[in-house]
Amino acid sequence: MTNADAVAPTDPTGAGGRRRPDFSGLDRLGLNLHAILPLSAMDRAWRGKPATRVERGHWRQVVVVGNGGPSLWRTLEQRGITGNDPIDRFSVQAVSDWLASQAPSARSLLLYPAQSGIDLQTLGRLAGWHQPSPLMLGMHPGWGSWFGYRVVMLTETDWVEDVRAAGTSACEGCASRPCVTACPAGAVGTGLDLARCIAHRLSPDSPCATDCLARLVCPAGAEHRYCEAQRKHSYGESLRAIAHWRERAD
Numbered sequence: 458m459t460n461a462d463a464v465a466p467t468d469p470t471g472a473g474g475r476r477r478p479d480f481s482g483l484d485r486l487g488l489n490l491h492a493i494l495p496l497s498a499m500d501r502a503w504r505g506k507p508a509t510r511v512e513r514g515h516w517r518q519v520v521v522v523g524n525g526g527p528s529l530w531r532t533l534e535q536r537g538i539t540g541n542d543p544i545d546r547f548s549v550q551a552v553s554d555w556l557a558s559q560a561p562s563a564r565s566l567l568l569y570p571a572q573s574g575i576d577l578q579t580l581g582r583l584a585g586w587h588q589p590s591p592l593m594l595g596m597h598p599g600w601g602s603w604f605g606y607r608v609v610m611l612t613e614t615d616w617v618e619d620v621r622a623a624g625t626s627a628c629e630g631c632a633s634r635p636c637v638t639a640c641p642a643g644a645v646g647t648g649l650d651l652a653r654c655i656a657h658r659l660s661p662d663s664p665c666a667t668d669c670l671a672r673l674v675c676p677a678g679a680e681h682r683y684c685e686a687q688r689k690h691s692y693g694e695s696l697r698a699i700a701h702w703r704e705r706a707d
């Protein structure tokens with residue numbers, strides 16, 4: 458499934474004279490999920506205090522770009538991109554370049570990953586990407602849990618917008634719920650017991666230090682699962698953040 462399938466507009470010729478940008482350059486890099494949302498989407502997606510919010514000013518739309526499946530990581534490997542936050546650094550540069558090619562005169566403001574307080578799942582809901590799951594991860598109708606939010610920008614563009622419903626969740630039709638039994642900590646039930654999950658991840662020789670066994674057995678979008686190197690990178694980063702947070706709290 459391509460992202461064009463996931464967020465294709467009902468009027469591909471454009472609504473009210475608006476056009477749809479060409480996402481093919483981003484698709485080729487693995488940044489294959491895109492949504493153009495109205496600025497009003499941010500009314501629901503700000504978690505920060507009003508004082509930390511960006512003034513609406515001249516902004517017109519919210520551009521949300523994500524990755525579905527392992528192809529973004531493959532691009533990074535092929536290009537030898539390593540170091541700190543390689544996915545973020547690469548994605549922001551790629552989306553900035555793409556925006557400059559599609560709307561050369563439009564200004565933009567990077568919200569994510571630059572700022573905190575953005576409720577990505579709310580944006581995902583509006584884009585049709587997000588349904589809840591017991592893993593506390595969003596479920597995309599095509600990619601399952603194997604997708605991620607990479608860049609959110611406010612822009613001065615006037616493109617065709619993509620607000621749509623996500624449909625039913627894969628979890629609703631998953632009678633056997635293998636994620637529940639696969640979790641060695643018993644942290645997965647109707648939701649995720651985050652404290653229990655964190656304690657298990659931080660325990661010595663935990664199999665969950667750099668992976669999530671419950672996520673691995675989920676059948677939704679299993680063919681799009683991230684490769685081991687990407688999982689190790691992402692879960693390793695989150696484990697370091699958790700350990701740091703725990704140290705400061707103690």
Ligand code: SF4
Nearest residue numbers: 627628631635636675
């Ligand atoms: S295993 Fe089933 S219930 Fe668990 S996250 Fe996947 S689809 Fe949802």
Ligand code: SF4
Nearest residue numbers: 640654665669670671
């Ligand atoms: S990381 Fe481990 S403890 Fe946490 S939900 Fe996944 S399987 Fe369970």
